[in-house]
Amino acid sequence: MSITLVLGGARSGKSRHAEALLAPHPTPWTYIATAEAWDDEMRARIAEHQARRDARWRTVAAQLDLPAALAGAGPALVDCLTLWLTNLMLGGHDVAAATTALESALAARLAPTVLVANEVGLGIVPDTKLGRAFRDAAGVLNQRIAARADHVHFIAAGLPLLLKGKLP
Numbered sequence: 001m002s003i004t005l006v007l008g009g010a011r012s013g014k015s016r017h018a019e020a021l022l023a024p025h026p027t028p029w030t031y032i033a034t035a036e037a038w039d040d041e042m043r044a045r046i047a048e049h050q051a052r053r054d055a056r057w058r059t060v061a062a063q064l065d066l067p068a069a070l071a072g073a074g075p076a077l078v079d080c081l082t083l084w085l086t087n088l089m090l091g092g093h094d095v096a097a098a099t100t101a102l103e104s105a106l107a108a109r110l111a112p113t114v115l116v117a118n119e120v121g122l123g124i125v126p127d128t129k130l131g132r133a134f135r136d137a138a139g140v141l142n143q144r145i146a147a148r149a150d151h152v153h154f155i156a157a158g159l160p161l162l163l164k165g166k167l168p
């Protein structure tokens with residue numbers, strides 16, 4: 001089933017674009033959230049997203065186990081891969097093995113999947129070793145998922161740029 005990767009910077013409008021991609025598909029749509037509400041700012045960001053989603057959505061939290069969240073779900077939106085990577089790295093997990101497991105889960109999907117990820121490598125070189133390792137790992141992860149995706153869209157200023165496949 002079709003896989004779409006939606007890339008973009010912070011507040012580029014990528015979540016809104018990704019949500020709209022599921023509109024032609026049957027409900028309920030599954031929103032797979034990788035974020036954790038660790039402070040008030042994050043709680044406010046999450047609340048904004050939740051307010052936007054109506055009863056056609058069901059929300060599943062998956063900080064680490066994306067394959068389990070994807071298995072058996074209908075049309076699904078993963079928001080976002082970059083926070084999932086953060087969770088893996090901070091937890092000391094094997095990122096390459098987790099990515100392989102995600103690729104297998106995507107290949108087994110029977111319904112469309114949209115995945116959101118941040119394009120983090122466009123700014124200055126991070127001044128910490130962890131920051132540089134994260135930036136590089138995010139680039140590798142995006143390339144691996146993009147290679148398997150049917151469609152890849154890059155969002156800037158709320159507007160989509162086609163990198164692969166088709167725009168809706």
Ligand SMILES: Nc1nc2c(ncn2[C@@H]2O[C@H](COP(=O)(O)OP(=O)(O)OP(=O)(O)O)[C@@H](O)[C@H]2O)c(=O)[nH]1
Pocket residue numbers: 008009010011012013014015016032033034035036037045046049050059061079080083
């Ligand atoms: N735990 C949890 N996280 C959620 C929920 N809804 C949204 N989120 C998270 O909210 C995050 C998106 O936050 P934003 O800060 O608005 O994203 P952004 O990158 O700045 O914005 P856009 O590019 O415009 O989408 C994603 O990582 C989601 O996982 C939810 O119901 N529960």
